[in-house]
Amino acid sequence: QVQLVESGGGLVQAGGSLRLSCAAAGRAAESHTMAWFRQNPGKEREFVAAIVWSSLSIEYDDTVKGRFTISRDNPKKMAYLQMNSLKPEDTAVYYCAAKLGGITTVAKVYDYWGQGTQVTVSS
Numbered sequence: 001q002v003q004l005v006e007s008g009g010g011l012v013q014a015g016g017s018l019r020l021s022c023a024a025a026g027r028a029a030e031s032h033t034m035a036w037f038r039q040n041p042g043k044e045r046e047f048v049a050a051i052v053w054s055s056l057s058i059e060y061d062d063t064v065k066g067r068f069t070i071s072r073d074n075p076k077k078m079a080y081l082q083m084n085s086l087k088p089e090d091t092a093v094y095y096c097a098a099k100l101g102g103i104t105t106v107a108k109v110y111d112y113w114g115q116g117t118q119v120t121v122s123s
Helices: none
Strands: 002-007 010-013 018-026 033-039 046-051 058-060 068-073 078-083 092-099 117-122
Touching: 002 092, 018 033, 018 092, 018 117, 033 068, 033 078, 046 068, 046 078, 058 068
Parallel strands: 010 117
Antiparallel strands: 002 018, 018 078, 033 046, 033 092, 046 058, 068 078, 092 117
């Protein structure tokens, strides 16, 4: 079992920055692929970024490439999402997710989820 807790969401103006954190706890949490997804009401959860345990493989959705950076600190069992140049369309609840094995952009394949943190970008 892996438990995930997100933090760092909030309200920011367009063009601003936020850093989301995901604290992982549980057996071998540091060996899991970590990912960020986001979701708005009535819409499907969408992939944002993911990073494997070694940090040697990282993937981003095209909508956030060049603006968001995913990273992790295995000794601390933490994952991060640095979000720069935020746009109103980035507004969503952001979820941290974890799974064993490689990166996938499909939400239902991830085994563990946090409770989500709201990010609101005003224009």
